[in-house]
Amino acid sequence: MSEKNTKQPLTRWVEFFNGAKAIFPLEVGAIPFGIIFGALAVTSGLSPAGTMSMSLFVFAGASQFIAAGLIASGTGIFLIIATTFIVNLRHVLYSATLAPYVKNLPQKWLIPLGFWLTDEAFVVTIQRYQEKDTSPHKHWFFFGAAIFMYINWAAFTFVGIKAGQSIKDPASWGLDFAMIVTFIGMLIPMIKSKSIILAVVSAAVSSVLFNNLPYQMGLFLAAIIGITAGVIGQSIWPSAQEDETNE
Amino acid sequence: MNEFLLIFGMALVTFIIRYPVLAFLSKMNLPEKYLSGLKFVPPTVLTAIIIPQLLFDKDKLDISFQNPQLIAGVLAALIAWKSKNLLLTIVLGMGIYLGLRWILAI
Numbered sequence: 001m002s003e004k005n006t007k008q009p010l011t012r013w014v015e016f017f018n019g020a021k022a023i024f025p026l027e028v029g030a031i032p033f034g035i036i037f038g039a040l041a042v043t044s045g046l047s048p049a050g051t052m053s054m055s056l057f058v059f060a061g062a063s064q065f066i067a068a069g070l071i072a073s074g075t076g077i078f079l080i081i082a083t084t085f086i087v088n089l090r091h092v093l094y095s096a097t098l099a100p101y102v103k104n105l106p107q108k109w110l111i112p113l114g115f116w117l118t119d120e121a122f123v124v125t126i127q128r129y130q131e132k133d134t135s136p137h138k139h140w141f142f143f144g145a146a147i148f149m150y151i152n153w154a155a156f157t158f159v160g161i162k163a164g165q166s167i168k169d170p171a172s173w174g175l176d177f178a179m180i181v182t183f184i185g186m187l188i189p190m191i192k193s194k195s196i197i198l199a200v201v202s203a204a205v206s207s208v209l210f211n212n213l214p215y216q217m218g219l220f221l222a223a224i225i226g227i228t229a230g231v232i233g234q235s236i237w238p239s240a241q242e243d244e245t246n247e
Numbered sequence: 248m249n250e251f252l253l254i255f256g257m258a259l260v261t262f263i264i265r266y267p268v269l270a271f272l273s274k275m276n277l278p279e280k281y282l283s284g285l286k287f288v289p290p291t292v293l294t295a296i297i298i299p300q301l302l303f304d305k306d307k308l309d310i311s312f313q314n315p316q317l318i319a320g321v322l323a324a325l326i327a328w329k330s331k332n333l334l335l336t337i338v339l340g341m342g343i344y345l346g347l348r349w350i351l352a353i
Contacts, residue, residue, distance in 0.1 A: 078256075100282055102273045126289055175341075203298075207298045223294075225248070234283060
């Protein structure tokens, strides 16, 4: 192990650009989602400025989508905000996962990194943190990934706002499926040990059983059950027998 | 509708979810058991997002060849597994999905 670490550590900007590169495919997957959000939000009755502000200040795709739907159905502000909270609750798990790796970072880093913690930025960043090398600049990887995801989301929301004024029923085109295909592409390479298989299968079954719970609470519950199953699996199959190496 | 209030509220609750846990837990020494459990977060959250989108059509379970999400999802998983190429998975998976929708609509 010490052999590998004798290499020169990567510089800040190399980490930054590696992060930007790693998130690129996920940005491609998010493009249709951003466009549809922009189009859907303006056709739901949110003003173009409000739609743009939502992408810039909330920056949480799934909840923005649901908010647009609720606005269209005439739901009150308080209920939309409460729904946003529940839909985004899964991000607590992301923060809890990243926390041990950002121990030594000052607040001026933690605040923007917390704000930019999307599904996509989390997945590429946690993979970087879990690599064995001891680079002191891995948060620059996070920064590079997160800022390009943010710019991408804002830019394609803007395209969607412009398009929304001319296309009807943007959600019916099926383009939102790009997000799911992206997540499938991220998930498959992560499945590389027996305990992860157990965790994933448990989460899958639970997500079906709890699908009728409101506001995506089923998602959160299924993740918790999957994590618990994974931890149990780990005690059944000690890590020495598991193939966890990042080759 | 007061859009300023709406967006301010949504931004606030989202930030409250993302940031405080990151800030406080990063200042604590966490037990090994906790840390080893966290590696299950990414795969389980992604699974819990993906599976209902593939199997349900407007809250109705649909496991059949008439369900384009399911077929395209399974094929995308195979492509991801064989190719290990994310961009290829996205482009082919979307192509298959839109193609299936087009065929099923005929």
